[in-house]
């Protein structure tokens with residue numbers, strides 16, 4: 557499914573800046589933010605609230621235009637949404653008047669393409685929604701709706717899946733279940749995933765790399781490789797190494813949140829930290 561080479565990042569963010577024009581003036585959300593995501597990686601993006609995570613993800617999807625800078629997919633600049641890039645939002649956004657099958661078919665109808673039924677059946681089975689195709693969103697729990705949203709995105713066989721805090725609204729038990737599901741799907745498909753979350757535990761559980769953004773305007777402040785073996789069992793997640801890494805990232809975010817007076821923080825190029833398993 558992936559075509560990126562070892563040299564060319566699957567998704568490249570180059571000096572991305574985004575200014576929102578608001579009633580009270582211009583707001584710089586991203587400031588020359590650069591980041592490479594390699595094929596088959598799961599990269600999580602964390603950072604203080606309002607630092608520009610969603611802005612960055614939407615820019616990566618082509619849904620948001622950057623003020624300056626560029627987004628490259630397999631080395632080629634993108635100028636708008638691309639079929640190779642799927643996205644899952646915090647809300648499942650299923651159409652309430654369509655049943656699950658019809659919701660999953662919807663993007664294909666828009667594109668005038670035939671869905672790959674065998675692949676969709678495989679995905680529904682993978683996420684435990686076998687036999688639910690005739691159900692309407694109101695008949696499904698929040699976790700089931702989000703699983704359906706993941707199937708809808710993966711049905712299009714994207715080579716990159718962008719996930720914007722997809723499990724933020726779920727209870728912690730369902731959230732852990734969903735994290736295991738994403739890991740399983742990734743082990744299955746090796747789809748490149750960029751995942752935004754407020755939960756450092758979730759980021760560490762899922763990722764090959766965790767990227768910490770600075771306080772707004774967002775830039776990459778730090779990166780951590782996450783070398784723990786997969787599947788990441790409860791035992792692995794309870795180790796001192798995971799605990800220490802969680803705390804380091806927490807401290808980074810708290811540090812970024814601290815008021816820095818009127819000066820803009822000066823960001824050095826991102827430090828890459830390697831943790832031994």
Ligand SMILES: Nc1ncnc2c1ncn2[C@@H]1O[C@H](COP(=O)(O)OP(=O)(O)OP(=O)(O)O)[C@@H](O)[C@H]1O
Pocket residue numbers: 576577578583585603604605606607608609610611612772
């Ligand atoms: N459409 C918009 N118009 C104006 N300002 C916006 C818009 N979208 C986001 N912003 C502002 O840009 C900044 C970054 O927002 P963004 O949602 O990208 O941050 P975030 O890190 O995802 O936030 P959170 O952690 O709260 O989810 C915030 O100050 C936000 O208020």
